[in-house]
Amino acid sequence: MSTLNNTKAVNKGFLANDRAIADYLTDYGIYLGFIIIFAIFSVISSSFFTVSNISNIIIQSSIIAIIAIGQTIVIITEGIDLSVGSIAAFISIALGMMMVDFGISVPMAILLSIVIGVFIGLINGFIISYGKVPAFITTLGMMSIARGGALALNGGRPVSMLPRSFGIVSSASIFGIPIFIIYVAVFYTLMYLLLTKHKLGRYLYAIGDNSEAARLSGIKVKAVKTSAYIFSGLFAAMGGIMLTARLNYAAPTAGNGFELDAIAAVVIGGTALSGGKGSLLGTLVGALILGTLRNGLSILNVPGFYQQIIIGIVIIVAVFFDKMKRQ
Amino acid sequence: MNYLLEMKNITKVFPGVKALDKVNLNLNAGKTHILLGENGAGKSTLIKVLSGAHQPEEGEIYIDGKKAVIANPSDAFKYGISVIYQEFQLAANLTIYENIFLGRELTNSFNFINKRKTIAKTEEMMKFVGLDLTANTLVRDLTIAEKQMVEITKALVFDADIIVFDEPTATLTDKETTRLFEIIHQLEEEGIGIIYISHRLKEFEEVGERCTILRDGKYIDTVELAETSKEELVNLMTGRKLDKGKKRCNICFPDKKILEVDNLSYQDKVKDVSFYLCEKEILGISGLVGAGRTELVKTLIGEYSKDSGKIKLNNREVELNSPADAIKNNLFYLSEDRKDEGLFLGHSIRNNITISSLQRVTKKGVLKNRHEEEICDNLIEQLNIKTPNMHTEALTLSGGNQQKVVIAKGLCRQAQIYIFDEPTRGIDVGAKEEIYEIMDKLIQDGSSIIMISSDLPELLRISDRIMVMADGRLVDTFTNDEDLSQQEILSAAVGGGKNNVYA
Numbered sequence: 001m002s003t004l005n006n007t008k009a010v011n012k013g014f015l016a017n018d019r020a021i022a023d024y025l026t027d028y029g030i031y032l033g034f035i036i037i038f039a040i041f042s043v044i045s046s047s048f049f050t051v052s053n054i055s056n057i058i059i060q061s062s063i064i065a066i067i068a069i070g071q072t073i074v075i076i077t078e079g080i081d082l083s084v085g086s087i088a089a090f091i092s093i094a095l096g097m098m099m100v101d102f103g104i105s106v107p108m109a110i111l112l113s114i115v116i117g118v119f120i121g122l123i124n125g126f127i128i129s130y131g132k133v134p135a136f137i138t139t140l141g142m143m144s145i146a147r148g149g150a151l152a153l154n155g156g157r158p159v160s161m162l163p164r165s166f167g168i169v170s171s172a173s174i175f176g177i178p179i180f181i182i183y184v185a186v187f188y189t190l191m192y193l194l195l196t197k198h199k200l201g202r203y204l205y206a207i208g209d210n211s212e213a214a215r216l217s218g219i220k221v222k223a224v225k226t227s228a229y230i231f232s233g234l235f236a237a238m239g240g241i242m243l244t245a246r247l248n249y250a251a252p253t254a255g256n257g258f259e260l261d262a263i264a265a266v267v268i269g270g271t272a273l274s275g276g277k278g279s280l281l282g283t284l285v286g287a288l289i290l291g292t293l294r295n296g297l298s299i300l301n302v303p304g305f306y307q308q309i310i311i312g313i314v315i316i317v318a319v320f321f322d323k324m325k326r327q
Numbered sequence: 328m329n330y331l332l333e334m335k336n337i338t339k340v341f342p343g344v345k346a347l348d349k350v351n352l353n354l355n356a357g358k359t360h361i362l363l364g365e366n367g368a369g370k371s372t373l374i375k376v377l378s379g380a381h382q383p384e385e386g387e388i389y390i391d392g393k394k395a396v397i398a399n400p401s402d403a404f405k406y407g408i409s410v411i412y413q414e415f416q417l418a419a420n421l422t423i424y425e426n427i428f429l430g431r432e433l434t435n436s437f438n439f440i441n442k443r444k445t446i447a448k449t450e451e452m453m454k455f456v457g458l459d460l461t462a463n464t465l466v467r468d469l470t471i472a473e474k475q476m477v478e479i480t481k482a483l484v485f486d487a488d489i490i491v492f493d494e495p496t497a498t499l500t501d502k503e504t505t506r507l508f509e510i511i512h513q514l515e516e517e518g519i520g521i522i523y524i525s526h527r528l529k530e531f532e533e534v535g536e537r538c539t540i541l542r543d544g545k546y547i548d549t550v551e552l553a554e555t556s557k558e559e560l561v562n563l564m565t566g567r568k569l570d571k572g573k574k575r576c577n578i579c580f581p582d583k584k585i586l587e588v589d590n591l592s593y594q595d596k597v598k599d600v601s602f603y604l605c606e607k608e609i610l611g612i613s614g615l616v617g618a619g620r621t622e623l624v625k626t627l628i629g630e631y632s633k634d635s636g637k638i639k640l641n642n643r644e645v646e647l648n649s650p651a652d653a654i655k656n657n658l659f660y661l662s663e664d665r666k667d668e669g670l671f672l673g674h675s676i677r678n679n680i681t682i683s684s685l686q687r688v689t690k691k692g693v694l695k696n697r698h699e700e701e702i703c704d705n706l707i708e709q710l711n712i713k714t715p716n717m718h719t720e721a722l723t724l725s726g727g728n729q730q731k732v733v734i735a736k737g738l739c740r741q742a743q744i745y746i747f748d749e750p751t752r753g754i755d756v757g758a759k760e761e762i763y764e765i766m767d768k769l770i771q772d773g774s775s776i777i778m779i780s781s782d783l784p785e786l787l788r789i790s791d792r793i794m795v796m797a798d799g800r801l802v803d804t805f806t807n808d809e810d811l812s813q814q815e816i817l818s819a820a821v822g823g824g825k826n827n828v829y830a
Contacts, residue, residue, distance in 0.1 A: 197693055198689075198692050198693055198694065199686075199689050199693075199694065202678060202681075202682065202685060202694070205671075206678070209671040209672065209673050210667070210668075210670065210671050210672065212667060212668045213667070213668050213669055213671055215649070215650055215651075216650045216668055217650070217682045217683040217736065218653075218654035218655070218683045219651065219682070276673050277673055
């Protein structure tokens, strides 16, 4: 009898240990995965692990990373925003036209672009919270509306010959650090603080976990939920501005598929589509994993078709491990 | 002669509660057997054991004298056991016959559905129960009574020998009820054994031969209805439990009304209810499930938008349009459904506790972590919440501790009026005592409490006054003095008012 108990105890201890290792791996699995991907590329290609290439990866990932901030917030509230790519394109065209056709000054045009993004987000949020139309449907509709708007604004034509001073938005650097990296650092820090240290952050997580309990706890669920889509519109607009500056050119077809990349970054980063859980740090790593894969595979001359296949597999594998962890 | 069904010494344990403790039930063929008990007495659990939804820890089931193993609902089906729940198990967008044969379609050798045969079989049984419709009618177009008949038809089509009715008349009109009783008598003649769950004593003049009474998961007695008065049934149902010393110290100020509600109505759930609450008072609300108690308080706090009525807080009329308004006015509701409406299960205890009072722990919206943790530490200690630390997810706690977290959320808010909705449901005795102590402490500190409870001894023990609701109305309010008994309250709840006892 006692031996039996002993074996049991030993087994239990052993399992518990296994469990701890497994927990550890899954908790930090995403970071570990990132490092492994990085290491593999560094070994295979000598031109991968260089300062210029790493900085290049961050810059390439930065637009998706910025858009994914808003997407993370929306997904934390158990929502989704499919319209971010189209909003980015709409903003891009609007911004280009304001500067080129209407002669509005660069800072003013940027400011107005952000206001438009916020406004589109507000409309999304309002319809979802107060009209009770599912987020998927509302933002699917907005995805089409904003894309159509981007095409209609300038008759489907791109806007080029942007003012030279606008180039600073992407070409500037501070202490030698490219400005895109600064944007990522600044906005991620700010929004990380909002989500973890501010009342609104608590509320966003709370309504994602249990919106009924949130309402009975005195949270104005509709207003908080609307704010999530406002953030999403805001960061989609920023993504659009960055994109325009980087291309030095505004195209109505730009930003196609950005919404899916942003969602991929969020879910690779461990934020659950079921809401209430998630972190911006995870999203940032998620965006960097996507960027690293694209960059690394390109350096290795893997054709674009295969890149897509590999990225798809990575998304599924990441979420698979995340689910395992939660069970 | 063997019983049609014999359930022996059935024991079922849920974490923290013994839901059934050696319960027996014997059913004769061609007879109706009443299963009687208060809310939470274990009636539903017993039926779920019979239908294979729950596995008992102990006990045996015999059908026609032979031992039966019911491991899952399809076993129950094979034994000819059919349960007609309050919530019908019907697909609204399918026809009557499709519903009846759902999952057991009559098919030909190529697995195509034999529609003609299906409809013929359905209509034959529909005729028997007197359901005067075509089998092609969509279920969503039926009345509640007709849906019930569909369920009965379904049981008959598959030759059920035992049919269980779970509170079948709760949603029926008088006329429909009479019709149901006729059908039940018809079923008896066919030799079907019927288990009938209800607490409407007046129905037992119409149906039922014998009656088994459960209380707190325990088997109390089985009696012949013809030889038992209604008073005796009520006594058996509630138990002549020793009132465990009325603990309330009557410190309330009966003249100082802090909450006055006038003619509050919400749809057909709350009908013209007026009441008041005094300072340092515990006002109990009693009533059967579906009496409109939760709806009353949810209308009060603005979760449901009232159709009419006035609310005065501290002699000032207020408009409460949402729970947020109620909380702002120091009125805090703690839901009966802690998992769906109370807790953020995936979040830490700390986040759960402070969510309604973040203004206490923030400065210009920014969280002051140390201050927040101090408050949580205090509450965890004060309420004796058993947890490794405040960062543990709420989901890992036991029912009693989860309930304490919900209460801690309320206490953190420091409200004037607390509304507790079934605060001790599903938690063990020790935790219950602790919750009574917390409530007492709240009163001592100057708050007032409205408590909805289906546990009469609990209401009698800690309330100053007890309101009884039935069918959305306030039927009576009792002052909880030494003479007030469970029987009086229950009579009001089942009989619908003092002028209508057992009528």
